[in-house]
Amino acid sequence: xxxxxxxxxxxxxxxxxxxxxxxxxxxxxxxxxxxxxxxxxxxxxxxxxxxxxxxxxxxxxxxxxxxxxxxxxxxxxxxxxxxxxxxxxxxxxxxxxxxxxxxxxxxxxxxxxxxxxxxxxxxxxxxxxxxxxxxxxxxxxxxxxxxxxxxxxxxxxxxxxxxxxxxxxxxxxxxxxxxxxxxxxxxxxxxxxxxxxxxxxxxxxxxxxxxxxxxxxxxxxxxxxxxxxxxxxxxxxxxxxxxxxxxxxxxxxxxxxxxxxxxxxxxxxxxxxxxxxxxxxxxxxxxxxxxxxxxxxxxxxxxxxxxxxxxxxxxxxxxxxxxxxxxxxxxxxxxxxxxxxxxxxxxxxxxxxxxxxxxxxxxxxxxxxxxxxxxxxxxxxxxxxxxxxxxxxxxxxxxxxxxxxxxxxxxxxxxxxxxxxxxxxxxxxxxxxxxxxxxxxxxxxxxxxxxxxxxx
Amino acid sequence: xxxxxxxxxxxxxxxxxxxxxxxxxxxxxxxxxxxxxxxxxxxxxxxxxxxxxxxxxxxxxxxxxxxxxxxxxxxxxxxxxxxxxxxxxxxxxxxxxxxxxxxxxxxxxxxxxxxxxxxxxxxxxxxxxxxxxxxxxxxxxxxxxxxxxxxxxxxxxxxxxxxxxxxxxxxxxxxxxxxxxxxxxxxxxxxxxxxxxxxxxxxxxxxxxxxxxxxxxxxxxxxxxxxxxxxxxxxxxxxxxxxxxxxxxxxxxxxxxxxxxxxxxxxxxxxxxxxxxxxxxxxxxxxxxxxxxxxx
Numbered sequence: 001x002x003x004x005x006x007x008x009x010x011x012x013x014x015x016x017x018x019x020x021x022x023x024x025x026x027x028x029x030x031x032x033x034x035x036x037x038x039x040x041x042x043x044x045x046x047x048x049x050x051x052x053x054x055x056x057x058x059x060x061x062x063x064x065x066x067x068x069x070x071x072x073x074x075x076x077x078x079x080x081x082x083x084x085x086x087x088x089x090x091x092x093x094x095x096x097x098x099x100x101x102x103x104x105x106x107x108x109x110x111x112x113x114x115x116x117x118x119x120x121x122x123x124x125x126x127x128x129x130x131x132x133x134x135x136x137x138x139x140x141x142x143x144x145x146x147x148x149x150x151x152x153x154x155x156x157x158x159x160x161x162x163x164x165x166x167x168x169x170x171x172x173x174x175x176x177x178x179x180x181x182x183x184x185x186x187x188x189x190x191x192x193x194x195x196x197x198x199x200x201x202x203x204x205x206x207x208x209x210x211x212x213x214x215x216x217x218x219x220x221x222x223x224x225x226x227x228x229x230x231x232x233x234x235x236x237x238x239x240x241x242x243x244x245x246x247x248x249x250x251x252x253x254x255x256x257x258x259x260x261x262x263x264x265x266x267x268x269x270x271x272x273x274x275x276x277x278x279x280x281x282x283x284x285x286x287x288x289x290x291x292x293x294x295x296x297x298x299x300x301x302x303x304x305x306x307x308x309x310x311x312x313x314x315x316x317x318x319x320x321x322x323x324x325x326x327x328x329x330x331x332x333x334x335x336x337x338x339x340x341x342x343x344x345x346x347x348x349x350x351x352x353x354x355x356x357x358x359x360x361x362x363x364x365x366x367x368x369x370x371x372x373x374x375x376x377x378x379x380x381x382x383x384x385x386x387x388x389x390x391x392x393x394x395x396x397x398x399x400x401x402x403x404x405x406x407x408x409x410x411x412x413x414x415x416x417x418x419x420x421x422x423x424x425x426x427x428x429x430x431x432x433x434x435x436x437x438x439x440x441x442x443x444x445x446x447x448x449x450x451x452x453x454x455x456x
Numbered sequence: 457x458x459x460x461x462x463x464x465x466x467x468x469x470x471x472x473x474x475x476x477x478x479x480x481x482x483x484x485x486x487x488x489x490x491x492x493x494x495x496x497x498x499x500x501x502x503x504x505x506x507x508x509x510x511x512x513x514x515x516x517x518x519x520x521x522x523x524x525x526x527x528x529x530x531x532x533x534x535x536x537x538x539x540x541x542x543x544x545x546x547x548x549x550x551x552x553x554x555x556x557x558x559x560x561x562x563x564x565x566x567x568x569x570x571x572x573x574x575x576x577x578x579x580x581x582x583x584x585x586x587x588x589x590x591x592x593x594x595x596x597x598x599x600x601x602x603x604x605x606x607x608x609x610x611x612x613x614x615x616x617x618x619x620x621x622x623x624x625x626x627x628x629x630x631x632x633x634x635x636x637x638x639x640x641x642x643x644x645x646x647x648x649x650x651x652x653x654x655x656x657x658x659x660x661x662x663x664x665x666x667x668x669x670x671x672x673x674x675x676x677x678x679x680x681x682x683x684x685x686x687x688x689x690x691x692x693x694x695x696x697x698x699x700x701x702x703x704x705x706x707x708x709x710x711x712x713x714x715x716x717x718x719x720x721x722x723x724x725x726x727x728x729x730x731x732x733x734x735x736x737x738x739x740x741x742x743x744x745x746x747x748x749x750x751x752x
Contacts, residue, residue, distance in 0.1 A: 093695075097715045104507040121718075125505050218696045269608040272697045274592050284592070414717045422701045430698055 054345040056084040057352055060109035062095040065296045069370035070356075076364070077355045083348055096413065103127045111349050114162045114338040116153045116405070117412035122338075123156040129339035132159045134350040140358050149405055150334030150374055162336025163357040164374030166365070168292040169330045169403065170223050170312055171393040172196075177306040178286040182206040187287070187310040189396070190323070193228060193257045196287065196313045201264040203286045212266040215276040215285035216258070218420040218429050222331045222406050223291045229254040230329035230404050231315035237407035242453060247446030255428075255442050257315065262432035269430070291331075292394040293371050299386050309393040311401065328401035334374055415452035419445055499724035507720070517725035527726060529701060530709040531733065533614060537705060538682035540618025541625065546674055548622065549629030554663065556630070557637050567634075571627035578624065582691030585620045589692075607692055613699035617688050625681075629674050636670030637663070665750045672749045676741050683734055686711065706730050 059074070061067065067089050074085035088109070090098060096118065102108035103122070114122065122128050135141050143151055146164045154162035174187050184202045187195075200213025216224045221236075229236055234251030237244055245251055262268075266276070266285055277294070279285040281301050289312060290298070298307050314328035337356050339349040355361050357374060365371060366378040369385030372394065379395050397403070409415070418424050428434070428441035462470065499517055501510040521527050556567055573581060588595045589606035597603060606616045644662045653661065664671075686707040693700050704712075706726060714723025 093716070100506065100715070100718060121505050125508065127506065219694075268696070269605045269698060270592060272608050272694050273586075273590050273605070279592075282593075411718065414719075417695060417712075417716065420696050422698070426696065426698060 052081065052083050052345050052348040052351075054083060054110075054348055056086060057110045057349060059085060059087045060095065060099070060112040061087060061089055062092045062113065063293065064089045065294065066370045069365065069368040072368060073356060073361050073364050074352070076361075077352055081348070081351065083352075085352065108340045108342070110343045111337065111339050111352060113165065114154060114336040116333060116408040117416070119154055119162070119336070120156070120408075120410045123154070123159075123161045126341055128161040129341045129343060129346055129349065130159050131161060131163065131339075131350060131353070134347075134354070135160055135163075138350075138354055141354055145375055145377075146357075147334060147374060147376060149332070149403075150336070153334065153405070154336040154338070162338035163353055165335040165337050165356065166293070166371035166374045167332060167334035168372060169332055169394045169397040170227060170289055170291050171309045171330075171391075171397060172287060172312050173280065173290050173298065173307060173309055174287045175280065175283065175285075175303075175306050176308055177303070178203060178211060178283065182211075182286075184286075186308070187313070189311045189393075189400075191310070191313040192316045193231070193261070193313045194316075197257075197260050197264060200261065200287060204264045211283065212270075212279065212285045213264050214261060214287040215266040215271055215279045216261065216289070217268070217271040217276050218425050220276060220289065221416065221419075222333065223289050223294075225255070225258045226331050226404075226407065227289070227312055227329055228258050228315070230331075230402075231327060232257065232317060233326070235404075235407070237409060237449070241409050244446060244449040246449065247442050251446075252439055252442045253317075254315070255425075255438050256435060259428065259432050259435060259438040262429060267430075268426070292391070295386060295389075295391055295394075296369050299369065299389055304389065307389070309389075309391055311393045311397055314401070323401075326402060328397075329404050330397040330401055331406050332398070332403040333406035336374075409453055410456040411452065414455075415449045418448045418452065424448060495724045495727060498721050499728050501721045503720040505718065510721070513721070517721050518728075520722065521725045521729055526701075527706070527709065527729065530704055530706040531729070533703055534683055534685065534705040534707075534730075536614050537618050537621065537685055538679055540615060541621040541682045541685075542675065542678045544618075544622045545625045545629055545678060546671065549626045549674075550633050550667075550671075552626065553630045553633035553637055554659065556634055567630075570630055573624045574627040576624075578687045579691050581624055582620065582688050585623075586692045589616055608698050610699040610702040613693075613697075613703045617692060617703055620688055620692070621682065621685065625678065629678070632670055632674055633667070636667045639670075640666045668749045669751060672741075672745055676738070679737060679741070680734055683730065683737070 059070075061070065067087055071085070071087050074087065077083075078085055099108065099112065103125070108127075114128065135143075141163065147167050150164035150167050151160075154160065154164070172187055172191075176186065179186055179199075182203045184199050184206075187199065196214065203211060203213035218225075226236055229246060229251055232250050232254035234245045234248050234254055236246055246255075266279060271279065274284075276285065276288045277290070277297070280288045281298070281303070283303070295309075298304060301307070312328065312330055314323040316323070317327055318324065337353040339346065339353060343349050356365075359375060362373045362375040362378050363381055366373050366381035367385055369382065372379060372382050383392055383395060420426065424445060425438075425441045428438040431437055498510065500512060500514060502513045502516070503510050552570060556563060560566070586607070587593070591597060591603065591605045591608065594606070596606060604612070607613050640663065644666070645658060648658050648662060684707055685705045689704050689708045690711070693703060697703075707730070710723045710726045710730075713719045713726060
């Protein structure tokens with residue numbers, strides 16, 4: 001009997017222990033990547049001309065496309081300050097898992113990107129270094145010079161927790177050689193979503209299904225279907241961040257258009273295994289929608305001469321044949337540079353952030369084609385960064401069209417993930433021929449978001 | 457029974473004994489028992505952000521977990537995975553181990569090859585298989601000229617994932633079996649040969665029963681291993697994969713709730729369900745051990 005008991009106990013301990021490692025206290029929840037530099041707060045100040053107590057700063061970001069450019073800017077700062085900067089890239093999903101594990105009692109990076117999805121939660125829990133006083137003492141940082149929307153994403157009460165790193169917009173990317181091959185006219189800025197549908201249909205049918213006219217995945221929200229919802233007059237998250245109108249008639253009209261596009265696009269089973277970007281770059285998809293932060297990936301791709309950008313199509317909701325106010329929306333968002341509240345040398349971290357967001361740093365960021373600025377007035381530098389590729393569609397999206405901020409609540413990922421999966425939009429996405437499924441999915445989405453907000 | 461007083465030398469020995477096991481005990485307490493107990497506690501709480509501000513809610517999480525179709529589906533997915541991985545992994549490994557006992561040219565090479573998957577990082581293994589299975593560009597579909605959505609079709613995705621598991625575990629099981637086979641005295645086989653038993657008869661009448669302690673050990677550890685599978689599903693399936701709901705294991709579901717969604721209390725409750733489930737399975741396995749395992 002006792003032997004049995006021991007065996008039972010042992011087996012349960014093994015499993016519970018396995019699980020326990022995952023609990024918030026488990027220090028080993030950081031399997032990889034997040035190796036914060038051991039803050040050897042050595043008192044020796046050799047080489048630190050700014051009087052910094054640390055000699056290196058670790059940065060975590062999630063976009064490997066930006067690593068080289070940001071490292072170049074950081075190196076400029078290191079040359080003056082004598083503090084080394086290491087940038088580590090962790091992919092989007094694991095970035096947040098690791099950051100949260102770090103914030104709950106593990107090792108956090110010193111400086112890192114903040115995103116509107118989670119900023120609220122991090123700010124309210126004092127995880128981020130309060131930059132307010134540093135900003136007040138810093139003559140080179142002036143709130144009025146930044147994009148106000150991005151600035152406000154990272155303020156809570158009258159405190160500021162991050163400086164705007166960039167802002168972004170969305171445009172339509174197409175492959176000219178595919179359009180030529182099937183004799184279809186290139187996208188223009190006057191396109192409606194219906195025009196896009198017709199063109200995609202012509203290509204998919206012309207190729208006999210070998211090449212898809214367009215590709216979109218449920219996970220392409222900010223750079224994909226969100227934009228249609230707003231074009232047709234609904235909101236994924238209402239302005240007060242307390243609800244959604246995705247289940248309204250307008251929301252359903254927007255998603256109905258998405259459904260139509262999907263009937264002539266790549267099936268969900270394909271895009272779930274091979275990302276839309278890969279499909280596009282391998283010539284399997286003629287059109288995708290993408291954000292300005294991804295330009296570099298396409299600019300440096302093998303067949304980049306075939307690629308061109310146009311503004312996102314609009315929804316002619318009043319059927320007057322022209323694009324009126326509120327008919328062409330582009331999602332917009334901006335990242336923030338934030339620092340860990342418990343960092344050993346907050347001044348050094350702030351100075352680095354301040355340099356990234358200074359005119360010099362922002363100009364260089366734009367000129368290197370990393371991203372558009374968080375500081376106003378560097379759009380031209382950015383457009384000029386891609387010689388031979390016209391990326392003005394991104395700038396025109398904000399000048400000629402309307403912008404909406406990427407929808408967020410306190411715990412955005414909860415409903416964002418649920419929307420992508422079965423029970424959300426996945427079934428409708430999988431069977432785009434069935435318009436009733438899409439209408440049901442909109443009702444489900446309404447409930448998913450409402451429930452998630454209620455549980456926050 | 458009355459407790460006898462210890463002599464001074466016995467006392468000294470006892471003290472030293474404790475001193476020697478103390479590091480292990482400390483390690484176990486800090487790394488295993490404390491997190492385990494904390495998991496139980498968290499499962500009774502509505503946990504706050506970043507592990508702060510937990511509110512005790514009693515059995516609420518359990519009520520939600522037990523009423524959730526998603527949890528039962530994931531538990532069923534996990535069982536299905538175990539049904540693929542455990543028997544196949546054991547039968548194939550046993551056959552290979554028996555072959556490896558024979559006089560064979562390049563035996564060491566084969567042993568190394570079969571054991572290689574064990575040395576590879578599970579994440580890397582999963583990534584390679586993900587591309588083999590890819591519907592558009594994958595090797596499988598290209599070689600066989602098929603167009604099967606190996607990992608996106610809910611009907612077959614669980615088998616595809618199970619096959620990766622079998623492939624990864626064969627080498628490990630095989631090495632254990634080889635160890636077990638070497639324990640069996642050669643006399644039995646010689647006697648059987650003299651009596652005129654065929655090699656198939658020898659296999660079932662000598663090898664299988666005498667190997668049963670090893671087999672039982674592998675069955676038990678692999679069942680527990682398969683029920684806690686996570687990395688395969690996590691690496692192979694994308695979030696927008698249609699087959700995810702029908703394939704994700706219960707630990708994957710726990711990860712989604714506890715880490716991606718930051719709902720630790722609910723995640724802890726999910727995992728407690730798994731612990732209880734594994735305890736029940738182990739209990740029946742122990743019962744079974746008495747009946748079928750042959751110790752000489």
